[in-house]
Amino acid sequence: MRKLMLFCLGLISALLVAESILRLTESYVVRDRMSAGSVIENDPEFLVRNTTSGRRLVPNVRVTIKNHYLSKRDIPVSTNSLGFRDEEIGEKVQSEFRILVLGDSITLGDYLKADEVYVEKIGKYLESNFSGKKLQVVNAGVSDIGLAEEVDILEEKGLAIKPDMIVVGFYLNDSRPPHGFPIDIDYRNFWRRQSVLIETIYRELVFRKWVKENNVNYRDWSRIGNKNWRQDPGQFKEMIQATQYDWGAAWTKESWISVEKQLERLVLLSKKHNFKVVIVCFPVSYQVYADYSENYPQTMLKNIADKLKLEYIDLLPVLRDFRQHKLYYDHAHPTVFANDLIGKEIAEEIKNKL
Numbered sequence: 001m002r003k004l005m006l007f008c009l010g011l012i013s014a015l016l017v018a019e020s021i022l023r024l025t026e027s028y029v030v031r032d033r034m035s036a037g038s039v040i041e042n043d044p045e046f047l048v049r050n051t052t053s054g055r056r057l058v059p060n061v062r063v064t065i066k067n068h069y070l071s072k073r074d075i076p077v078s079t080n081s082l083g084f085r086d087e088e089i090g091e092k093v094q095s096e097f098r099i100l101v102l103g104d105s106i107t108l109g110d111y112l113k114a115d116e117v118y119v120e121k122i123g124k125y126l127e128s129n130f131s132g133k134k135l136q137v138v139n140a141g142v143s144d145i146g147l148a149e150e151v152d153i154l155e156e157k158g159l160a161i162k163p164d165m166i167v168v169g170f171y172l173n174d175s176r177p178p179h180g181f182p183i184d185i186d187y188r189n190f191w192r193r194q195s196v197l198i199e200t201i202y203r204e205l206v207f208r209k210w211v212k213e214n215n216v217n218y219r220d221w222s223r224i225g226n227k228n229w230r231q232d233p234g235q236f237k238e239m240i241q242a243t244q245y246d247w248g249a250a251w252t253k254e255s256w257i258s259v260e261k262q263l264e265r266l267v268l269l270s271k272k273h274n275f276k277v278v279i280v281c282f283p284v285s286y287q288v289y290a291d292y293s294e295n296y297p298q299t300m301l302k303n304i305a306d307k308l309k310l311e312y313i314d315l316l317p318v319l320r321d322f323r324q325h326k327l328y329y330d331h332a333h334p335t336v337f338a339n340d341l342i343g344k345e346i347a348e349e350i351k352n353k354l
Contacts, residue, residue: 048142053156054149055142057108059083070111070329077110082157085114085139092162096134099123099350100158102150103169106282106333107141114139116336121343122167122350129351138163147174147262154269165276166266167346171332172247172284172297175255230291239286247284247331250297260304267308278353279305280346283316285328313349315342 047058062078080088085108092098101107101119109117123137140158142149150168158166227235240248249255263279270277281301287294298314305312318341319327327338334342 053152055145056153057083057085057142065110068111070333073111075111075113077114082160084157085110085141089136089138089161093134095132096136097130097165098161098163099135099137099165099167100140100154100161100163101137101167101169102154102158103141104145104150104171104174105141105143106171107139107169108143109139109141109339110143111329111333112336112339116339118169118334118339118343118346121340122347125344125347126350129354141169146176147259150174151262151265151269154266159269159273162273163275165278165350166270167278167280167350168266169280169282170259170301171282172250175249175258176245229286230289233292233294236286236290236294250300256300256304259301260308263304263308263310267310276311276353278311278313278346278350280313281315282332282334282342283319285331287316288319288323288327311349311353313346315345318342318345 047061047063048055049058057079059079059081062076065075065077067073068075077085080086082089099122101122107117107119109119114120117139119137119139119141123135126135126137138161140150140153142153145153147168147170154166227239229236229239240251242248244252266277269275279301281298283298295314295316298316302312302314304310319338322338322341325337326335327341328334
């Protein structure tokens, strides 16, 4: 009995140490406040509600994301009553111009402070063009969603603010269906919400199961950074194949059928509600840093935009011009410097289109 007690005490101590270490190194959310009656779940990136229509940010919350896995910083994030990462939005006045920005985790930017995200930078660089008028740029981004969900969010909540312009921050995996990635996991019980250790173990198990069920060559996927993709277009194509469930999907013709369908929805909404649409294409970091040009997704998206008479902004050229700088935290998420660069580029393009 004594040995069993010692074993249990040792095991509990080890688990507590592991929990403490993970709380210093892993991303997790600390809730500052929440709206009464809200059901919220602990997500490594943000607090979300998984609805029948997909992922949505929980309205009226204020949290701190500890040790964000991208920026390694503690990031305060708050949402308004619409579930947008923005201030509360009042009634629109006659002299006001509103821009609603749709997108995924790049647009949400929950790894940076709100004023560091490109959405806020657009407003900063556009202000001089709106002297005498009020300009409001609203962040409607949500992590791990695709273009279909972004248009859904516009219909559900975005139209209520009466936008004059919609900016779509399009990333190369946005043709993927909602809940298409292993991070989109079911309801989190009490223990998973309270323990970073339990949540980390659970997510690893779910990810491994997803890899097995989808016949994903995880070995190739995990070795992407070791490939000579900078100089060798052939190895770049191997990366595309390995990431077919993520950004590599943008090199398949089938994915663009889905993209065009959703953009057609957006066009119909723009005509009905009288707003302009600007499509902004975010490249994967490997396109930016390659020694050659690989722009198949950008070409496909531009063709669709031209066909539907939508304004289009390609960020690949401007980012390649600054590739001597650190532009990414990983393969997708821009640094503070890159967010400023992107916001300025979008603002300049919008000035020319107004």
